[in-house]
Amino acid sequence: MSRLETNILQYLWLLSFPLLAFSLWSEWQEFFALWKESIVYHHGYLVLAGACFVLFSRRDRFSALTISGSPLALLLLAVCSAVLLFSQAADIRFIRLMLVPVMMVLWGWSIWGAGFLQIAGGPILLLIFGVPVWDDLSPLLQHITVFFNDILLRLFNIDAIIREFFIELDVGVFHVENGCSGVRYLMVALFLAAFYGQIFYRKLSSKVLLVLFAGLLSMLSNWIRVFGIILAGHFTNMETSLVEDHELFGWGIFMIFTLMPLFFLSGRFEAFPARNTEGTLRRRPATPNKSISSWGWPAVASSLLIWPSLLPMVLEAKTERIAESWQPELVTPSPGWKGPIPHVTIWTPKYIAPDFNLSGVYVSEDLKQVQLQITGYKRQVQDKELIFFKNKLFDPEAWILLSSQKRPLPSYKGLIPPTVNETVIQNKEDASKVIVWSWYELGGYLTDSRLEAKIAGAIKKLSGDNRGALWALAGPCGTESKLTCEHQRDVFQRFMQSSLQ
Numbered sequence: 001m002s003r004l005e006t007n008i009l010q011y012l013w014l015l016s017f018p019l020l021a022f023s024l025w026s027e028w029q030e031f032f033a034l035w036k037e038s039i040v041y042h043h044g045y046l047v048l049a050g051a052c053f054v055l056f057s058r059r060d061r062f063s064a065l066t067i068s069g070s071p072l073a074l075l076l077l078a079v080c081s082a083v084l085l086f087s088q089a090a091d092i093r094f095i096r097l098m099l100v101p102v103m104m105v106l107w108g109w110s111i112w113g114a115g116f117l118q119i120a121g122g123p124i125l126l127l128i129f130g131v132p133v134w135d136d137l138s139p140l141l142q143h144i145t146v147f148f149n150d151i152l153l154r155l156f157n158i159d160a161i162i163r164e165f166f167i168e169l170d171v172g173v174f175h176v177e178n179g180c181s182g183v184r185y186l187m188v189a190l191f192l193a194a195f196y197g198q199i200f201y202r203k204l205s206s207k208v209l210l211v212l213f214a215g216l217l218s219m220l221s222n223w224i225r226v227f228g229i230i231l232a233g234h235f236t237n238m239e240t241s242l243v244e245d246h247e248l249f250g251w252g253i254f255m256i257f258t259l260m261p262l263f264f265l266s267g268r269f270e271a272f273p274a275r276n277t278e279g280t281l282r283r284r285p286a287t288p289n290k291s292i293s294s295w296g297w298p299a300v301a302s303s304l305l306i307w308p309s310l311l312p313m314v315l316e317a318k319t320e321r322i323a324e325s326w327q328p329e330l331v332t333p334s335p336g337w338k339g340p341i342p343h344v345t346i347w348t349p350k351y352i353a354p355d356f357n358l359s360g361v362y363v364s365e366d367l368k369q370v371q372l373q374i375t376g377y378k379r380q381v382q383d384k385e386l387i388f389f390k391n392k393l394f395d396p397e398a399w400i401l402l403s404s405q406k407r408p409l410p411s412y413k414g415l416i417p418p419t420v421n422e423t424v425i426q427n428k429e430d431a432s433k434v435i436v437w438s439w440y441e442l443g444g445y446l447t448d449s450r451l452e453a454k455i456a457g458a459i460k461k462l463s464g465d466n467r468g469a470l471w472a473l474a475g476p477c478g479t480e481s482k483l484t485c486e487h488q489r490d491v492f493q494r495f496m497q498s499s500l501q
Contacts, residue, residue, distance in 0.1 A: 020104055023306040027100050030093060034132055043188050044130035050195045054123035057199070061119050068113035069297035077106040077304050085308040090458035091385060094132050101127040103305060110301040122198045122207075129191040134183055141181035141219070148223045149176075149230065158234060167230065172238040174230055182222025185254050189218035189262070196266055206269040214262055221257035225250045311462070318464035322443075323378040326467050330360045330372055331415075334498035337362045346371040347399075347425070347434045347474040350392045353384050356469075362499070368491040369475055376441070376469025380457065386440060386468030387454045393438060393472075399425040406448065407437060410493075415471065415500045417446040424477065424485060433477035435485040437492055441469045 035044030087095040101124050108116035153160045161168040165176045193214035197207030232242045330340045340360020358374040407422040420437045440453040443465035477485040
């Protein structure tokens with residue numbers, strides 16, 4: 001290998017910044033949007049800055065790295081790359097963002113071997129503290145907060161009635177909401193402890209111990225914070241502004257009961273900080289794999305990193321062509337039915353910004369009614385997806401759910417799956433009941449399962465077909481107190497046999 005090639009390979013790590021930015025650009029955009037919009041994850045900018053600071057402080061050690069590829073890391077990177085591609089197609093955000101630090105570590109490990117793990121593994125994995133998984137701990141932390149505040153109230157002889165997340169006192173009721181779970185304090189404390197450990201500690205055990213203490217202290221400070229608010233409300237007869245506005249109070253308690261104790265504890269886990277003993281990484285001779293050259297490791301690893309972002313670009317023209325050519329229409333009625341009658345609805349789904357929302361009522365010769373609904377997206381993108389938590393079969397403010405089950409059907413062909421979702425709802429205003437049979441279509445694939453629809457949609461998207469639609473039949477069940485919709489089920493079957501095959 002020439003001297004020029006050796007020098008290039010020595011400073012190859014400098015190319016990681018533009019490569020990691022470009023190949024994971026959509027995920028970085030998701031990170032920045034999350035950190036900006038969610039109050040729970042505002043600290044994400046601090047996490048990113050902290051990770052970059054630690055990496056920058058170790059810049060001299062990067063130049064000592066030599067190409068020493070790891071087949072195991074390359075295999076794991078290939079698996080994560082496939083998972084990232086699928087999660088991008090299915091738009092599963094927390095998996096996509098969780099894979100960002102993992103793939104960055106695997107990419108470097110597969111090129112420079114264990115030396116990269118030693119230098120950059122810890123700082124990069126700090127990004128996990130900015131991934132949207134921590135707020136899932138809120139319900140558990142709420143229960144723990146209520147439990148310990150119940151103990152504190154008993155110790156102070158304050159009578160209280162506990163009902164799940166509600167603490168009832170004589171002076172009023174306190175609700176331990178998601179924001180009172182302490183998850184923000186927990187995330188910040190864990191990150192600060194991990195950040196400190198990356199800078200000053202050598203031993204993994206010391207880093208883990210400091211993180212555990214930080215977690216316990218952050219929960220303790222949250223219990224004290226909530227109890228302080230309750231005490232203020234109790235002794236002021238709920239007239240203190242602290243009951244409604246306690247953001248600054250909470251961070252003050254966090255500093256006193258978490259940051260200050262953590263500052264005194266941190267110096268007792270290791271006698272000598274890592275900064276004084278690390279020095280620079282000793283240069284070790286490369287042990288190249290005979291089957292892959294020194295240039296081969298970065299080439300293969302980088303291609304595995306970048307291809308999930310390139311594939312959608314390659315399929316863009318096909319996806320756009322399919323979306324433009326798809327023109328869903330209500331079916332033409334068969335003999336014995338009239339319709340569709342437009343602007344007449346028995347029920348309406350609550351979907352966010354659909355590309356089309358087709359609805360019409362068909363009437364049989366014996367005056368039975370069936371509403372056919374087709375709502376969907378020609379091209380599913382972020383916040384415009386068929387399977388989306390904001391998309392609901394009915395508006396809960398206008399309807400009450402009475403029953404929900406799977407309904408197997410006779411063998412049909414065409415636009416009907418073998419099983420549909422049967423939902424019976426009741427109007428809050430006039431108490432009328434409506435039965436709805438619904439299913440999903442993903443690029444010609446039919447299913448009644450939300451999970452199957454999510455998976456099928458991702459697979460279809462990888463082939464360039466990103467269409468998705470909700471199909472549904474709706475009909476009246478009457479206003480009787482007894483739930484009976486059997487006659488309407490027979491009407492649905494008649495309509496399907498004559499018009500949807």
